[in-house]
Amino acid sequence: MNFGYTPEQEALRREVNAFIAEHVTPEVLHDKEAQDDQMHGSGVADPFGPNMRELYGKLQARGWLGIAYPKEYGGQGGDRISQYIVEEAFMRVGLNISLSGSGAPAIMAAGTEEQKRYYIPRLISREITFALGFTEPHAGADLANIRCRATRDGDHFVINGQKIYTTSGHLSSHIYLMARTDPSLPKREGLSIFIFPMDTPGITVRPLWSIQNNPRAPLGTTYGEARTNETFFDNVRVHESTLLGGENKGWKVAADGLNLDRVGAFRYVMSIRRDEDMVNWVKTTELEGYADNPAIRDKVAELWIEAQVCRLMTMRSMSIVQRGRDFTYEGSAEKVWAPEHGVRTTEAITQMLGPYGQLLRGSPHAVEEGVFAHNVLGAFQSGVNHGGVTIMRDQVARRGLGLPAMRRPKAAAN
Ligand SMILES: Cc1cc2nc3c(=O)[nH]c(=O)nc-3n(C[C@H](O)[C@H](O)[C@H](O)COP(=O)(O)OP(=O)(O)OC[C@H]3O[C@@H](n4cnc5c(N)ncnc54)[C@H](O)[C@@H]3O)c2cc1C
Structure with a gap:
């Protein structure tokens, strides 16, 4: 390569x-x-x-x-x-x-010709943006348990249920929603994806506040939303043409789409900006005992090497997509490595800074307006959203290494 x-x-x-x-x-x-x-x-x-x-x-x-x-x-x-x-x-x-996280890769992969012609140009120009409506209060990592129901009524579906963590739901023009279309089928087989406008009658969006931006993080903080949402669907009526990838085909559309959505500069640059913040601070601080401290030099070098691994994983993913090869587990592997690297980096810098490094924006004693402390909160968050790292590891094991799906351990014999 x-x-x-x-x-x-x-x-x-x-x-x-x-x-x-x-x-x-x-x-x-x-x-x-x-x-x-x-x-x-x-x-x-x-x-x-x-x-x-x-x-x-x-x-x-x-x-x-x-x-x-x-x-x-x-x-x-x-x-x-x-x-x-x-x-x-x-x-x-x-x-x-x-366009990572925009829904465009999934529409390119699973959309009808009409959907591609309608959505892709508008997603590119940002005339349309999607909120992602997957997670429910009782179904996050175990997404196949979702209950939000889309019931067929002629050539329409009627949607009822609740989603949680619909980030940008209050700002987005459209939603990319997973709902159960056939409860009689095995859990993963009765699901479908729908794409439709957020101003469709029957949708209510309520705020959920996150910890990373309270108080608001300074510009330059990597990752983290101030607000995400709960979204309620009350007899929301959509035409069958809003199905993406066909009725009861939602599990594969979602898995492939999320994996492809992870290809791009986003995650790697988030990680490397944290490393750069740390290296720049160590280089420029007037405090003594930093740049010439062997333990600190060792740590920043080690984390920098990890950041380069993030970059290589990103380049590999793009190379696979560019050559039209099968992209199966690589996005999941990157989604494990980059957020966990982010946690290691943000924790390392706060350990170097000591207690002042934990103060958020607004405190007169916060270091660099609290950017490092806000980054710690964001780093932990990025290991959960868009697919938690434990679930990503399972995808690497199954899709990458060919291991069988996990079975519930048998109860111990008395
Ligand atoms: C800031 C933020 C923004 C988000 N934005 C969106 C969004 O826009 N749209 C959307 O649909 N969702 C969104 N999410 C939801 C996110 O995808 C879920 O939080 C995530 O899937 C975990 O689900 P959960 O919160 O229900 O945790 P749980 O499913 O309860 O999991 C809790 C922990 O247990 C681990 N775990 C659970 N089951 C297993 C298992 N079988 N094996 C090993 N470990 C396991 C998980 O990895 C996690 O660490 C967002 C979340 C956050 C924090």
Whole structure:
């Protein structure tokens, strides 16, 4: 494998960085902060401010959104590495412009021609954004136990039930929902995915507040939402054309889609930004006993090496997707390594900083406005959401290593 960039990709990288230096202005970053404020519950349903919208317009005009998506669906028909180059550069300044987690990979993999033509261009331009409606109060890691019910009524379905942790549900235009369409089938076989607008009558969204952004984390904090939601479906009526991948085919659509959603710069850059924060702090602090402390030097070097493993895992995933090979467990493996590396890094820096490193934003004694303490909270959170690490390990064991599915241990004989 050669993970070096071609001369064209290298030129793109330079062009993108020059663009960011010119166009990612304090006004754009202010919009980003205002977006985070909306997460804090002002209730304004536009996740973009005017400067951010203008920036997206410029990115679209340059063909930098959805580079790897086919031209007929609003993309550029380009290569995945070029898309990664653009995503990585923006992630480094705290702007996630990637389509990872957007639902686009799942629609490309399982959607009808009509769904691809409708959704992909609008997801690329961010006219449409999805909230993910999988988890329920009694079904998270054990997702196959979901109870939210979609009952057929002619060529429509009527949906009733509750979802929890529907992050961005209050900001998204659409929902990507898993519901039970046939309770008589084995648990995983009676599920379907539906994609439809959030303003469909019968949907209620209520806030659930997270710990990482309370008080609000400073700009530059990696990961973590201020707010997620509970979403209720009360006789929500949707047409059968909102099914993604067919009736009772939801388990495979969801598993493949989530795995593909994990390919991209997002997770690796999150990890490496934490490492960079730590290395920069150790290098620049005026406090004595840091940069020349052998134990600290050893630790930052060890964590830096781990971050490079994250990068290689990401590049491998992209290489597989780009060559159209089977992508089975690699996203899950990355989803174990990157969050756990994040926990190790954020804990290491707070151990180095001592008690002051645990103070959150707002305390006069917080280090760097509390960024390190907020990062610790986010690191633990990222090991749970989008598939917890224990479940990801099980997927690596089964899909990657061919081990049989876990059986409940037999009760011990008396
Ligand atoms: C901030 C945040 C945002 C989220 N956003 C969304 C979203 O937008 N949409 C959505 O649908 N969901 C979302 N989630 C939900 C997330 O996917 C679930 O929290 C996750 O799947 C775990 O489910 P649970 O919380 O019910 O925990 P549980 O299922 O109760 O699991 C608790 C712990 O036990 C472990 N565990 C459970 N079963 C097993 C097992 N059989 N073997 C080994 N270990 C096991 C889990 O890995 C976990 O560590 C979000 C969660 C968080 C924290």
